[in-house]
Amino acid sequence: FWPVPMGPYPCIIATGGTYTKTEGDVVKKMMCATICVDHDLTDGAPVARFGKTFMTLMETGEGIL
Numbered sequence: 001f002w003p004v005p006m007g008p009y010p011c012i013i014a015t016g017g018t019y020t021k022t023e024g025d026v027v028k029k030m031m032c033a034t035i036c037v038d039h040d041l042t043d044g045a046p047v048a049r050f051g052k053t054f055m056t057l058m059e060t061g062e063g064i065l
Helices: 044-060
Strands: 011-023 026-037
Touching: 026 044
Parallel strands: none
Antiparallel strands: 011 026
16 A cells, blocks of 8 residues: 655655565565655755655665664
């Protein structure tokens, strides 16, 4: 399922279900995530950069011991 974040906060990150994705011979475990940002407080370009960085960190697991 896809989460629908709701709340009074300027940035909300919600995680949903997981699923398996096959790309050729590689099987990946994927997780649904939604980022909700208040556009009155932030501009689109910084939010897009944050989303890309967040996605990269989640995919690589960087910083997890």
